[in-house]
Amino acid sequence: MEFDEVVRGRRSIRTFSTAEVSDELVEALIDCALRAPSSMNGQPWRFIVVRSAETKGRLAETKDKYCPPGKREYPAGFLRGAPVVVITCIERAKAFDRGIESGVLATGHLLLAAASRGLTGVYMSAYKTGAPEVADEIRTILGVPAEIDPITIVPIGYPGDVAGPKTVMSAAEVVFHEAFGRK
Amino acid sequence: MEFDEVVRGRRSIRTFSTAEVSDELVEALIDCALRAPSSMNGQPWRFIVVRSAETKGRLAETKDKYCPPGKREYPAGFLRGAPVVVITCIERAKAFDRGIESGVLATGHLLLAAASRGLTGVYMSAYKTGAPEVADEIRTILGVPAEIDPITIVPIGYPGDVAGPKTVMSAAEVVFHEAFGRK
Numbered sequence: 304m305e306f307d308e309v310v311r312g313r314r315s316i317r318t319f320s321t322a323e324v325s326d327e328l329v330e331a332l333i334d335c336a337l338r339a340p341s342s343m344n345g346q347p348w349r350f351i352v353v354r355s356a357e358t359k360g361r362l363a364e365t366k367d368k369y370c371p372p373g374k375r376e377y378p379a380g381f382l383r384g385a386p387v388v389v390i391t392c393i394e395r396a397k398a399f400d401r402g403i404e405s406g407v408l409a410t411g412h413l414l415l416a417a418a419s420r421g422l423t424g425v426y427m428s429a430y431k432t433g434a435p436e437v438a439d440e441i442r443t444i445l446g447v448p449a450e451i452d453p454i455t456i457v458p459i460g461y462p463g464d465v466a467g468p469k470t471v472m473s474a475a476e477v478v479f480h481e482a483f484g485r486k
Numbered sequence: 487m488e489f490d491e492v493v494r495g496r497r498s499i500r501t502f503s504t505a506e507v508s509d510e511l512v513e514a515l516i517d518c519a520l521r522a523p524s525s526m527n528g529q530p531w532r533f534i535v536v537r538s539a540e541t542k543g544r545l546a547e548t549k550d551k552y553c554p555p556g557k558r559e560y561p562a563g564f565l566r567g568a569p570v571v572v573i574t575c576i577e578r579a580k581a582f583d584r585g586i587e588s589g590v591l592a593t594g595h596l597l598l599a600a601a602s603r604g605l606t607g608v609y610m611s612a613y614k615t616g617a618p619e620v621a622d623e624i625r626t627i628l629g630v631p632a633e634i635d636p637i638t639i640v641p642i643g644y645p646g647d648v649a650g651p652k653t654v655m656s657a658a659e660v661v662f663h664e665a666f667g668r669k
Contacts, residue, residue: 306492306602310518310595330657335493337654339594340609343557346655351662358664374526374582392666399557404611407587411522411594412493419489426523428587446665471520472529474513479534481541482629483575 304419313418314469315425317381319460324386326352328420332459335416336391339408342401348409351390351445359383361444362390362456366427369437379427385458389413390429390445392453403430406454413457423462429453487602496601497652498608500564502643507569509535511603515642518599519574522591525584531592534573534628542566544627545639549610552620562610568641572596573612573624575634586613589637596640606645612636 304312333350341347353359359382366379382388391410393402410426417424430438430453441453479485487495516533524530536542542565549562565571574593576585593609600607613621613636624636662668 304489306487306489306598307518309489310521310599313521313523315523330661333657333661334654335490337657337660338493338496340496340498340597343560348655349660349662349666350657351664351666353664355664371583377526400554400615401611403586404590404609407590408594408609411591412598414523415489415595415598416493426587426591428584432583446667448666451666472531474516474520474533477520477532478513478516479532481534481536481538483532483534483631483634484629 309415309419313415314423314466316423316462316464316466317425318462318464319384319386320463322461324422324460329387329389332413332416333389336409336413339405339412341405341408342399345397345399345405347393347397347402347405349392349394349451351392353388353390354386356383358444359385359388362388362441365437365440365444366456369431369434382456382458385460387459389457389459390453391455391457392447392451395450395452402452403454410455410457417459421461422459424457424459427456429456492598492602496598497606497649499606499645499647499649500608501645501647502567502569503646505644507605507643512570512572515596515599516572519592519596522588522595524588524591525582528580528582528588530576530580530585530588532575532577532634534575536571536573537569539566541627542568542571545571545624548620548623548627549639552614552617565639565641568643570642572640572642573628573636574638574640575630575636578633578635585635586637593638593640600642604644605642607640607642610639612639
């Protein structure tokens with residue numbers, strides 16, 4: 304699919320069809336994620352592909368347990384309906400103090416790669432700054448060692464719903480020239 | 487350009503040709519950045535487009551001044567050679583405690599959009615966790631108010647050099663199933 308069409312078509316749909324997503328397809332998405340930039344080209348990524356209903360349920364419970372009051376309009380239970388959930392982790396020793404950034408960049412590639420193949424994925428964080436118990440609980444669920452940081456949780460599947468139109472700002476509204484505030 | 491071709495072709499080239507990059511082209515890249523996901527769909531982004539040689543020089547000096555010893559093989563001076571530098575900022579009040587993530591996701595879109603148009607861009611951070619003086623100095627250079635966080639600095643231009651082949655890991659090396667370490 305054309306790049307701009309992928310970017311414009313990408314949406315965070317939280318209802319999935321029952322259509323299967325093969326391991327080969329998931330590996331193709333991860334291959335795109337591995338082509339993201341990373342600090343010092345450390346490529347610190349590891350991915351966990353989850354299909355177990357029990358594990359999905361535990362991830363959703365943990366997300367909801369630590370969901371701040373202001374974000375409860377987006378409960379995590381929908382991830383139980385995704386055929387596959389990909390957790391992006393980073394190996395701290397290879398991340399050069401930019402593990403979050405590298406993990407987020409790889410996740411951005413993963414989401415676009417999904418959109419390019421007609422899939423939908425939803426970005427969810429796997430840690431919370433100042434609240435290490437969030438990442439720790441996710442580590443326990445997935446057997447992730449202490450030197451690895453889980454960064455994101457992305458439920459992926461074919462959309463089971465059609466997204467309404469998304470309104471984005473225009474570049475003219477958000478661009479300044481030479482200094483902040485200067486149009 | 488086809489999506490996978492863009493992802494595979496994207497590289498962080500630090501030498502730029504003298505070819506101009508128009509404001510219209512920069513706005514097209516920013517339009518792609520604005521289509522990234524953001525927490526609660528807050529779309530907290532603001533962008534500063536810098537062409538001034540003096541400002542580029544000050545940004546490079548600040549980056550080099552705070553560069554950790556282990557990263558000095560990548561000095562920032564090359565950004566003086568970029569026809570345009572885009573600083574992605576986020577408005578903290580619209581970021582729902584995920585400003586870094588939303589800023590990084592938009593930057594990832596920006597870099598891919600550049601690659602899709604034959605441009606190259608290099609990801610540079612505009613803050614350092616635990617060292618607020620980095621972001622503060624960048625705020626001063628660009629007149630960014632305190633409630634806005636600069637997240638990334640991306641020099642953009644047509645490549646003035648050909649990148650050597652990039653070796654990335656294969657998905658098989660970095661993917662586990664159901665739990666960390668399980669192949």
